[in-house]
Amino acid sequence: MSTCKTLLRACPKSSRSSLLPLTHHRHESSTRRHKKLLNLSDAPSYTPSTRTPTLIFNPPSSAPSVYHTPLKFLPQTDRRRQLYSAALTSTTQTALRTRTPSIAHSGTPLSTPSFLPPKPSTPLPAPVREPYEKKYHLTEKDMEEIRKLRTEDPDTWTRVRLAEKFGCSQFFVGMIVKNTEKAERVREEHEKMRERWGPRRRMAREDRGQRRERWGREV
Amino acid sequence: MKRIRILTCGTRLLARPAPRRPLCPCAPQLQRHPHTTPHSPRTQAQWQSSSALAESFDASLSDPHADPPLESTEDEFPLEVLPSPHPHASKSSAKLAALRSRLSLPPRFPLETLARTLVHPSADPNPAFNNASLSILGANLLGYYTTEHLLCNYPRLPMEVVFAAQFAYIGPKALTTIAAEWGIEAAAEPGGEVDPGLLQFRRLRSGDELPAALRRPKLPPKWNITVTHKILSNDEFGSPTRRVAPEDLASRPVPLEEAAQAFVRALIGSMHLHLGSPAVKRFYRDHFLSRHLDLDKLFDFRTPTRDLSRLCAREGFEAPVARLISETGRLSRHPVFVVGVFSGKDKLGEGAGSSLDEARVRAAAAALKGWYLYKPLEVTVPSSTEGGVGANQWKPNMVDCGEVIV
Incomplete structure (x- = not known):
């Protein structure tokens, strides 16, 4: 807050009487500006509410450790299940007791906790991809039809178009019928295309592939 | 092993x-001493x-x-x-x-x-x-x-x-x-x-x-x-x-x-x-x-999303759904997406990446590591029960049914 104030003060006001000469005005002493106003109080998580020595636990926000097994993955006999459920109960009670986080309003003291545990009624975040139900709607006749179309005219009836027509996934079409001729032809075309790449593009593609492999390796 | x-x-x-020491030339002398x-x-x-x-x-x-x-x-x-x-x-x-x-x-x-x-x-x-x-x-x-x-x-x-x-x-x-x-x-x-x-x-x-x-x-x-x-x-x-x-x-x-x-x-x-x-x-x-x-650095998953959905199906959990927890700079050069994998209401893992796909795959890999790196609280290793005095009482350890096979 104070930082914003000093910043505002640093900006000169445009509405000035043009007749006066341009002189430098100092409204506050340098000490006050540089020391006192910038002397922010400690972050709320570092200022304990009691005078007695307490433990301050305030880790920086980071990815959760993979060594903390999620509740769902714990076996039924594990004692950590009880701890998890106790923690869940207490956070739920806290969330229900507290009203909306007051951090949004102006004039909120810094000691207010900004992050509240989610209420049980809070909806989950939006899915990255729309979840879908598997339909299993294709009959044996449909599959025959797919096979016929794909073998007769693989250039018109690509996997994408067949998937659109029959409302299934491209992967499923590939499972039903494989056209090795077409696959070989496409592979050769791609190979020819790749041969035309220069060193920069080739290296960029290889790097991308290596980065992709690292997705499943490091967390 | x-x-x-x-x-x-x-x-x-x-x-x-x-003979006990066939090659040593000093053997007779040594044995006499x-x-x-x-x-x-x-x-x-x-x-x-x-x-x-x-x-x-x-x-x-x-x-x-x-x-x-x-x-x-x-x-x-x-x-x-x-x-x-x-x-x-x-x-x-x-x-x-x-x-x-x-x-x-x-x-x-x-x-x-x-x-x-x-x-x-x-x-x-x-x-x-x-x-x-x-x-x-x-x-x-x-x-x-x-x-x-x-x-x-x-x-x-x-x-x-x-x-x-x-x-x-x-x-x-x-x-x-x-x-x-x-x-x-x-x-x-x-x-x-x-x-x-x-x-x-x-x-x-x-x-x-x-x-x-x-x-x-x-x-x-x-x-x-x-x-x-x-x-x-x-x-x-x-x-x-x-x-x-x-x-x-x-x-x-x-x-x-x-x-x-x-x-x-x-x-x-x-x-x-x-x-x-x-x-x-x-x-x-x-x-x-x-x-x-x-x-956790020893794992190398090729298809973590598929493995995770197989795991959830095997263990009887709801199918995993990737959900976008937070994001920043979607239209910039360096966006960051934080994606969590949820099964029902439980979060299984979380991952961050510069594309939605990357974050999703990383989250699935984190969830799989969370499954594989489970550590029981009380463990009795077999060798600790050896020996008469001071040996531990044998308590059966957890035996898992095995890794996910896709």
């Missing part, structure tokens, strides 16, 4: 009923069991002028004739005594045995004087303690990760590093006149070819070599070849790594024989398990 190679052990222990400390494993065992060992040590300590017969024989047999240092030289070696106290081994661990663990078969082909038998025993013990630690503490680890963790804990590279940290120095050339506190092996000159036993031929991968096959028939690291038999390396030049790992294994084996298994377990905990290993 878990089995004892009875065949190799058998040939090693049972093959030589005949009353204060000789035994060298071959058989006599060592006898001495230890008859509790005469401590007395004889006291006697030799209190009587420093007891003349070792070595000096009288030196005229007839120059030390250079011997392929490795004479057992008697170990008494006067400062390096050996320093090594013993550096490793905090008790004085009842004989220096002669410590000297023997430093003799690789490439220096001395005689199995009565090199560390081949001890290193086989030590390798089995190391494999046993590491495997039980991994399998009991992380019951859900996939087998490939167990192999990699074994390699990281007790693989050749790790053992070589451990030997270097203990301050083991290698002799330039083995021989009878060399200080017995140095690692004795015949060096492979740089640029020379490895001996045939150590060479790993580049074979095309076979489709029928499964993980089960690796568990049953190969060494404890799941490598495609069997473990090298020490007799194949006799008198052949070998790299330092081979000799150093044989020494560390032989030391474990000789400690087991002289000091008993509790001391070995303590030593193993202090020197091997204390080394930090990030198990």
Whole structure:
């Protein structure tokens, strides 16, 4: 807050009487500006509410450790299940007791906790991809039809178009019928295309592939 | 890893009923002397069991002028004739005594045995004087303690990760590093006149070819070599070849790594024989398990999203759904998306990435690691129940049904 104030003060006001000469005005002493106003109080998580020595636990926000097994993955006999459920109960009670986080309003003291545990009624975040139900709607006749179309005219009836027509996934079409001729032809075309790449593009593609492999390796 | 190679052990222990020290020219002299400390494993065992060992040590300590017969024989047999240092030289070696106290081994661990663990078969082909038998025993013990630690503490680890963790804990590279940290120095050339506190092996000159036993031929991968096959028939690291038999390396030049790992294994084996298994377990905990290993860095998932959905289907959880927890800079050059994988209302894992796909895949990989790296609270390793007094009560550990197979 104070930082914003000093910043505002640093900006000169445009509405000035043009007749006066341009002189430098100092409204506050340098000490006050540089020391006192910038002397922010400690972050709320570092200022304990009691005078007695307490433990301050305030880790920086980071990815959760993979060594903390999620509740769902714990076996039924594990004692950590009880701890998890106790923690869940207490956070739920806290969330229900507290009203909306007051951090949004102006004039909120810094000691207010900004992050509240989610209420049980809070909806989950939006899915990255729309979840879908598997339909299993294709009959044996449909599959025959797919096979016929794909073998007769693989250039018109690509996997994408067949998937659109029959409302299934491209992967499923590939499972039903494989056209090795077409696959070989496409592979050769791609190979020819790749041969035309220069060193920069080739290296960029290889790097991308290596980065992709690292997705499943490091967390 | 878990089995004892009875065949190799058998040939090693049972093959030589005949003269105890066939090659040593000083043998008759030494055997006549009353204060000789035994060298071959058989006599060592006898001495230890008859509790005469401590007395004889006291006697030799209190009587420093007891003349070792070595000096009288030196005229007839120059030390250079011997392929490795004479057992008697170990008494006067400062390096050996320093090594013993550096490793905090008790004085009842004989220096002669410590000297023997430093003799690789490439220096001395005689199995009565090199560390081949001890290193086989030590390798089995190391494999046993590491495997039980991994399998009991992380019951859900996939087998490939167990192999990699074994390699990281007790693989050749790790053992070589451990030997270097203990301050083991290698002799330039083995021989009878060399200080017995140095690692004795015949060096492979740089640029020379490895001996045939150590060479790993580049074979095309076979489709029928499964993980089960690796568990049953190969060494404890799941490598495609069997473990090298020490007799194949006799008198052949070998790299330092081979000799150093044989020494560390032989030391474990000789400690087991002289000091008993509790001391070995303590030593193993202090020197091997204390080394930090990030198990979560050993995983390599190719299709984590598919594996996770298979896992959820197998365990009867709801199908996993990737949900966007937070994002920043979607239209910028460096966006960051934080995606969590949810099964029902429970979050299984979380990942961040610069594209939605990357974050989703990373989140699935994190969830799979969360499953595989589960660690039970109370663990009883099988070796902790051994021994009468102070042994733990056996409580059955968790046994998982196995990794996800897609």
